[in-house]
Amino acid sequence: MRIAIVGCGQLSRMLALAGLPLGIQFSFIQDDISQNRDCVEGLGIIQKSPMKLEDNSGYDAQAIAQLYQDLGAPDCITVEKEQVDLALLQALAIFCPIYPSVEAIKGCQHRGQEKQLLAKLNIPTSPYFYNQSALEAVKVLGYPVMVKSCTEGYDGKNQWLIKNQADAEQFDQLGADDYIIEAFVAFDKEISLVSLRNKRGQIEHYSLTDNHHEQGILRHSIAPAVNISDATQLQAQGYMERLLTELDYVGVMAMECFVIGEELMINELAPRVHNSGHWTQLGSITCQFENHIRALAGLNLGNTKQIAVTGMLNLIGTEQPPFDALTENSKLYWYNKAVKAQRKLGHINFIGENQQAIREKIAQFESL
Numbered sequence: 615m616r617i618a619i620v621g622c623g624q625l626s627r628m629l630a631l632a633g634l635p636l637g638i639q640f641s642f643i644q645d646d647i648s649q650n651r652d653c654v655e656g657l658g659i660i661q662k663s664p665m666k667l668e669d670n671s672g673y674d675a676q677a678i679a680q681l682y683q684d685l686g687a688p689d690c691i692t693v694e695k696e697q698v699d700l701a702l703l704q705a706l707a708i709f710c711p712i713y714p715s716v717e718a719i720k721g722c723q724h725r726g727q728e729k730q731l732l733a734k735l736n737i738p739t740s741p742y743f744y745n746q747s748a749l750e751a752v753k754v755l756g757y758p759v760m761v762k763s764c765t766e767g768y769d770g771k772n773q774w775l776i777k778n779q780a781d782a783e784q785f786d787q788l789g790a791d792d793y794i795i796e797a798f799v800a801f802d803k804e805i806s807l808v809s810l811r812n813k814r815g816q817i818e819h820y821s822l823t824d825n826h827h828e829q830g831i832l833r834h835s836i837a838p839a840v841n842i843s844d845a846t847q848l849q850a851q852g853y854m855e856r857l858l859t860e861l862d863y864v865g866v867m868a869m870e871c872f873v874i875g876e877e878l879m880i881n882e883l884a885p886r887v888h889n890s891g892h893w894t895q896l897g898s899i900t901c902q903f904e905n906h907i908r909a910l911a912g913l914n915l916g917n918t919k920q921i922a923v924t925g926m927l928n929l930i931g932t933e934q935p936p937f938d939a940l941t942e943n944s945k946l947y948w949y950n951k952a953v954k955a956q957r958k959l960g961h962i963n964f965i966g967e968n969q970q971a972i973r974e975k976i977a978q979f980e981s982l
């Protein structure tokens with residue numbers, strides 16, 4: 615079996631590294647020529663996506679047929695990011711299935727549509743306005759509010775905090791388009807749920823994960839999340855099951871949540887393997903990457919059971935750490951990317967006695 619992945623980043627790399635032992639072959643579509651291919655070099659065929667037609671109406675059918683052949687005629691295609699050109703996926707869907715479906719990716723690609731999907735399924739999310747003047751929105755939402763671009767916004771990119779009237783007036787003068795203005799949530803903490811569904815509708819969940827962000831970027835995760843009642847856990851799983859079933863979803867999906875007391879508010883969905891699920895490479899019987907591949911390949915899903923308390927520390931903008939700094943209870947995953955400030959270059963997974971021990975290890979590592 616051959617699976618093609620749109621994107622040449624670290625998630626594609628880790629999907630291939632998890633799928634190769636299953637005897638699956640990989641190819642990669644470089645859909646963004648500015649993206650470096652180093653992460654997936656040597657792991658399979660890499661092909662550039664063709665240029666769009668000049669009138670932007672789509673792709674030349676012959677060029678897409680050629681791309682499909684050059685990719686080694688994959689049995690299915692998946693993505694490592696939600697911001698992919700849907701027209702490219704639609705054109706490729708003539709040749710083989712796309713998992714998750716183009717519709718499911720579309721639903722998570724645009725923050726406004728994602729909010730509508732959550733509302734339709736009665737899943738709580740922060741109140742918001744679409745394309746509304748900030749001065750009008752704050753009359754209902756109060757200060758502060760978050761402005762988020764509906765597309766191209768991840769890791770806190772394309773987001774602004776509006777703290778007062780001067781900020782709101784300034785924002786309104788920008789003439790921005792396609793954004794949401796969202797109430798600022800005074801959450802207790804952030805958690806995520808990574809789950810998956812296969813073609814037969816089998817659904818599995820990983821443990822809820824505590825996530826710590828700085829400047830909108832995930833710094834570290836620890837699983838299982840602490841101080842979460844069984845009721846909250848079941849609530850999160852119930853929301854996820856509604857989403858996966860509604861979208862007839864195939865593959866891994868991540869749901870990022872704010873925790874406010876016993877309540878959950880969904881911040882964002884990711885129709886793909888997720889940074890807050892990287893700990894599963896060391897802490898679960900079957901990691902999210904292998905399970906995503908299993909779901910696409912039509913295999914039974916691997917066991918998501920957690921085998922140890924596990925933490926994940928992102929290595930952001932730093933050189934590769936010295937190997938002697940890694941203890942027997944940690945593993946390094948380096949992505950082979952050029953070092954650049956604010957860039958996710960690798961991560962370390964740690965296992966430990968308990969969450970506090972992991973927090974100490976992470977702090978030790980951060981101070982190196």
Ligand code: AMP
Pocket residue numbers: 740760767768769770771796797798799800804827830831870881882
């Ligand atoms: P996002 O790109 O939506 O995942 O946002 C990145 C991070 O910004 C989140 O993980 C939160 O830490 C913070 N954030 C996003 N939206 C809100 C909000 N409405 N209220 C408070 N913090 C937020």
